Amino acid sequence: MPSCDAIIIGGGTNGLACAARLAASGRRVTVLEAAPAMGGGASTVEFAPGYRVSGLAHLVLNLDPRVVQGMDLARHGLGYATTNLATTALSATGDHLRLDGPFGAHAPGLSEADRAAWAALRSRLLAFARVLAPFNAMAPPRIARRAGNDTLRLAKLGLGVRALGKEEFREFLRMILINVADVLEDDLTDDRLRGALAFDATLGAWLGPRSPNSLILLLNRLAGAQGALAVPQGGMGAVAGAMTRAATAAGVALRCGAKVARVLVTGDAASGVMLDTGEELHAPLVISAINPRVTFQRLVGPQHLDAGFFTRTGHIRSRGGAAKLHLALKGLPDFRGADPTTRLVIAPSVGVVENAFNAVKYAEVPDAPVMEVILPSAHGTGMAPDGCHSLSAIVQFAPHAPENPDAARAQMLEAALRQLEAHAPGLRGLILHAELLMPYDIAAKFGMEGGNWHHGELAVEQMLFLRPLPEAAQYATPLPGLWLAGAGSHPGGGISGAAGWNAADRIIKVLK
Numbered sequence: 001m002p003s004c005d006a007i008i009i010g011g012g013t014n015g016l017a018c019a020a021r022l023a024a025s026g027r028r029v030t031v032l033e034a035a036p037a038m039g040g041g042a043s044t045v046e047f048a049p050g051y052r053v054s055g056l057a058h059l060v061l062n063l064d065p066r067v068v069q070g071m072d073l074a075r076h077g078l079g080y081a082t083t084n085l086a087t088t089a090l091s092a093t094g095d096h097l098r099l100d101g102p103f104g105a106h107a108p109g110l111s112e113a114d115r116a117a118w119a120a121l122r123s124r125l126l127a128f129a130r131v132l133a134p135f136n137a138m139a140p141p142r143i144a145r146r147a148g149n150d151t152l153r154l155a156k157l158g159l160g161v162r163a164l165g166k167e168e169f170r171e172f173l174r175m176i177l178i179n180v181a182d183v184l185e186d187d188l189t190d191d192r193l194r195g196a197l198a199f200d201a202t203l204g205a206w207l208g209p210r211s212p213n214s215l216i217l218l219l220n221r222l223a224g225a226q227g228a229l230a231v232p233q234g235g236m237g238a239v240a241g242a243m244t245r246a247a248t249a250a251g252v253a254l255r256c257g258a259k260v261a262r263v264l265v266t267g268d269a270a271s272g273v274m275l276d277t278g279e280e281l282h283a284p285l286v287i288s289a290i291n292p293r294v295t296f297q298r299l300v301g302p303q304h305l306d307a308g309f310f311t312r313t314g315h316i317r318s319r320g321g322a323a324k325l326h327l328a329l330k331g332l333p334d335f336r337g338a339d340p341t342t343r344l345v346i347a348p349s350v351g352v353v354e355n356a357f358n359a360v361k362y363a364e365v366p367d368a369p370v371m372e373v374i375l376p377s378a379h380g381t382g383m384a385p386d387g388c389h390s391l392s393a394i395v396q397f398a399p400h401a402p403e404n405p406d407a408a409r410a411q412m413l414e415a416a417l418r419q420l421e422a423h424a425p426g427l428r429g430l431i432l433h434a435e436l437l438m439p440y441d442i443a444a445k446f447g448m449e450g451g452n453w454h455h456g457e458l459a460v461e462q463m464l465f466l467r468p469l470p471e472a473a474q475y476a477t478p479l480p481g482l483w484l485a486g487a488g489s490h491p492g493g494g495i496s497g498a499a500g501w502n503a504a505d506r507i508i509k510v511l512k
């Protein structure tokens, strides 16, 4: 007896977006979330008494406008402490570079030529990102005849690409294939600028700025909100809170502490799930908004899948290279005069970013990691006791499978603190409590396979109609009744909801 029309596994932002969209189409939807609260990577946590930070993701960069409007997130309580967050590329000498607005670049010693080259490069990247953005809001096309593609929409998108003009179209193709370091070194001379852009291109990726195709990741990042960054009021948990309220208002049944252990199959189709408690729930539609590799390898199993497909699901690459650092500080650190309400980036050159990545190729901890630092307590009240501050940093690159995980964590913490102290002398003396989540801690805590930001590496060979695998790229899977809706599907991760919304759209279209 079906418990509802659709069961969604995982109450992250993609699961919630998918649930709300399906509920709006008249379906009875249940979301099953293993953790005690909804939201997945979007959470606010108290990591030391009185000190709060976003537990994993800390900046909004690609929250899908369809989700924001469709779920009416503002009405459900989502507000921002800061929008259009500026970036400060920190220099150990105090000669910081500030990037604000779409084209602003200000720094002592920044030449007019570099300023102009930056504006030209940025404008070109933003134009290319505008061409890519609509692809993120639809199921990727299938490379097959009569594949049921939305040909009219695809034709419109094709026109967008053509509208670039012949010259720019050639440049667009070159940019998709090239590594970001080559472009930066061709166009710019300032190491602070180059370092900050190389950092942005590789944030959350398992590749360095000199790895092939790394520039497309920068385009993908800019496709979000044309590069605009925002800090939610109260941390990233505010996004999860608003989505939870919106889903509830839409009639979705939400269950926390409900870990799915198996997808149930009747005949040759998914028919429900079994929780780790043994409880069974039945529905004709099972939608997995968790990692695709875990979905097929552990929840479905080989007996229900074609052998070749099952083997390939085990090959979906999902290495994470980002660690998360939280510090409770008894005072405001001084980053040599940098504005503490900006995003502080420590990535002094392309070479430093590349070297940090080189280490993790060999499962080692880099001597000089690169990082993005936010001081949540500088953006609003309630994030730290009066006069005190919380610090949240994404630190790269961290090995996802070192030989000795405890030793690697300690070594990584020391390397991160060394970098911070070099840029904010005296910071170490302010630390009351430190917490570092390595990729394997993130995997254990948030169910992100390998600790990967996107639930599966975002790289050209795992993008669009190849994501996560060609047979499951339009959200339907080879097992009838089982669909995908998480970041491991197109268009990838971030606190976005895009994959979940696209999946729901596809389900509504296909099952009418």
Ligand SMILES: Cc1cc2nc3c(=O)[nH]c(=O)nc-3n(C[C@H](O)[C@H](O)[C@H](O)COP(=O)(O)OP(=O)(O)OC[C@H]3O[C@@H](n4cnc5c(N)ncnc54)[C@H](O)[C@@H]3O)c2cc1C
Pocket (backbone or CB within 6 Å): 009, 010, 011, 012, 013, 014, 015, 032, 033, 034, 035, 038, 039, 040, 041, 042, 056, 057, 058, 059, 060, 061, 062, 204, 258, 259, 260, 261, 289, 290, 320, 322, 323, 324, 394, 442, 446, 447, 448, 451, 452, 453, 454, 455, 485, 486, 487, 488, 492, 493, 494, 495, 496
């Ligand atoms: C270090 C780091 C920093 C990041 N920073 C940012 C950032 O600043 N901005 C940004 O936009 N993105 C950031 N991200 C990426 C972002 O967190 C993810 O891409 C995003 O959370 C993916 O959303 P999702 O809904 O697909 O999956 P998730 O958020 O992972 O949600 C999946 C949910 O499924 C649940 N689940 C798993 N298994 C089961 C099961 N068997 N049964 C029931 N429930 C289950 C999990 O508990 C989880 O709640 C960061 C990622 C990392 C690793």
